[in-house]
Amino acid sequence: MPQKIIYADNAATTAVSRSVLEAMLPFFTEDFGNASAMYKTGRNAARAVLKARESAAAALGGNAEPREIFFTSGGTESDNWAVKGAAMLGAAVRTAFVQKRHIVTTAVEHHAVLKSCAALEKQGFSVTYLPPDEFGRVTAEQVAAAITPQTCLVSVMTANNEVGTIMPVAEIGAVCRERGVLFHTDAVQAVGQIPVDVNKMNIDLLSLSGHKLHAPKGIGALYVRKGIELPPFMDGGAQERGRRAGTENVPAIVGLGQALTDAVTDLSERAERLSALRDELICGLLAIPETRLNGHPTERLPGNVNISVRGIEGESLLLMLDMKGICASSGSACASGSGEPSHVLLACGLPRELAQSSLRLTIGGDTSAEDITAIITAVTESVEKLRSLSPYWQRLSH
Numbered sequence: 001m002p003q004k005i006i007y008a009d010n011a012a013t014t015a016v017s018r019s020v021l022e023a024m025l026p027f028f029t030e031d032f033g034n035a036s037a038m039y040k041t042g043r044n045a046a047r048a049v050l051k052a053r054e055s056a057a058a059a060l061g062g063n064a065e066p067r068e069i070f071f072t073s074g075g076t077e078s079d080n081w082a083v084k085g086a087a088m089l090g091a092a093v094r095t096a097f098v099q100k101r102h103i104v105t106t107a108v109e110h111h112a113v114l115k116s117c118a119a120l121e122k123q124g125f126s127v128t129y130l131p132p133d134e135f136g137r138v139t140a141e142q143v144a145a146a147i148t149p150q151t152c153l154v155s156v157m158t159a160n161n162e163v164g165t166i167m168p169v170a171e172i173g174a175v176c177r178e179r180g181v182l183f184h185t186d187a188v189q190a191v192g193q194i195p196v197d198v199n200k201m202n203i204d205l206l207s208l209s210g211h212k213l214h215a216p217k218g219i220g221a222l223y224v225r226k227g228i229e230l231p232p233f234m235d236g237g238a239q240e241r242g243r244r245a246g247t248e249n250v251p252a253i254v255g256l257g258q259a260l261t262d263a264v265t266d267l268s269e270r271a272e273r274l275s276a277l278r279d280e281l282i283c284g285l286l287a288i289p290e291t292r293l294n295g296h297p298t299e300r301l302p303g304n305v306n307i308s309v310r311g312i313e314g315e316s317l318l319l320m321l322d323m324k325g326i327c328a329s330s331g332s333a334c335a336s337g338s339g340e341p342s343h344v345l346l347a348c349g350l351p352r353e354l355a356q357s358s359l360r361l362t363i364g365g366d367t368s369a370e371d372i373t374a375i376i377t378a379v380t381e382s383v384e385k386l387r388s389l390s391p392y393w394q395r396l397s398h
């Protein structure tokens with residue numbers, strides 16, 4: 001019998017769902033026309049893109065408008081566009097007294113935001129990286145204190161991809177609105193997990209990504225509040241109203257629209273079920289001696305579990321779990337393989353040793369109660385085995 005696989009790495013990527021796949025299929029071979037074309041298959045494609053734009057707007061709160069949605073190649077592109085575009089808008093403000101070349105962000109952002117900020121620093125922008133508390137959270141007060149007359153952008157993620165901590169985005173949005181500063185949030189992990197409303201939360205720019213919510217990889221969107229003249233990200237044709245040129249990836253856009261509709265349907269029921277499984281998993285894992293929970297105990301994504309296991313290399317644990325058919329991650333997928341401990345865990349104040357001994361399990365709609373039990377057993381056994389083999393652990397515990 002083939003080994004049963006338990007997939008617990010939904011924060012890295014998700015499977016394309018059946019409803020998404022079915023929505024996409026006709027646009028590969030039947031309505032494959034260019035959405036700019038005049039004939040019927042092109043018009044059908046254009047209509048499908050419009051419908052997806054409406055679904056995306058609806059998923060971001062009742063009053064978001066389809067014309068505020070711009071399809072991109074994913075979360076990374078959306079983050080790059082938002083941060084660098086807002087910086088260009090800031091740099092264009094040039095009065096005798098004010099140079100808007102300052103950005104406020106956090107030390108726990110995804111690298112798509114952090115490296116965009118680093119690139120801007122090389123061009124003369126200054127960036128404040130707010131330090132989070134031990135749970136990975138920054139406060140609206142910290143944001144307020146960091147804003148200066150030079151600030152052109154505040155970028156704070158809605159929820160963290162590694163530790164699952166949810167930021168007080170509505171409060172931060174209110175501060176930004178009051179101070180007249182653009183507010184971007186990377187909501188890639190949040191959309192479909194917790195309620196997101198761009199108007200209630202005063203969000204000006206919002207990044208989302210398809211493959212984190214059961215649409216394919218390589219598709220995403222940037223919400224741009226109307227009235228913000230964000231410079232184009234791609235120059236070329238008139239697609240996406242001239243701001244993101246390139247022939248539309250119609251099947252992927254249709255898939256994203258379907259995924260977003262699915263993601264906000266019964267959101268609270270799904271989140272409740274997932275949170276209960278998550279808490280059971282956390283409870284079972286913390287029963288292993290010398291483990292700690294990373295991230296916030298309550299302000300936490302429904303599907304995220306992140307623990308550190310003293311005396312264990314995260315990577316070794318992953319290999320053992322893989323042999324038992326469990327897909328998990330250590331730190332972020334991007335950081336794994338680099339050998340560097342997670343910048344998020346370090347920013348939360350973990351010593352390098354504990355940051356390197358982290359395990360992230362992100363469960364999803366397919367996860368069952370039996371899976372949770374199986375994961376707890378597998379991690380417990382693997383940790384015991386690894387510790388029994390570790391001279392370092394023997395020294396620690398004696």
Ligand SMILES: *Cc1c(COP(=O)(O)O)cnc(C)c1O
Nearest residue numbers: 074075076110112161188189209
């Ligand atoms: C995955 C992820 C991204 C990048 O999205 P891609 O679509 O993979 O480029 C950005 N931010 C966060 C928080 C993510 O989890």
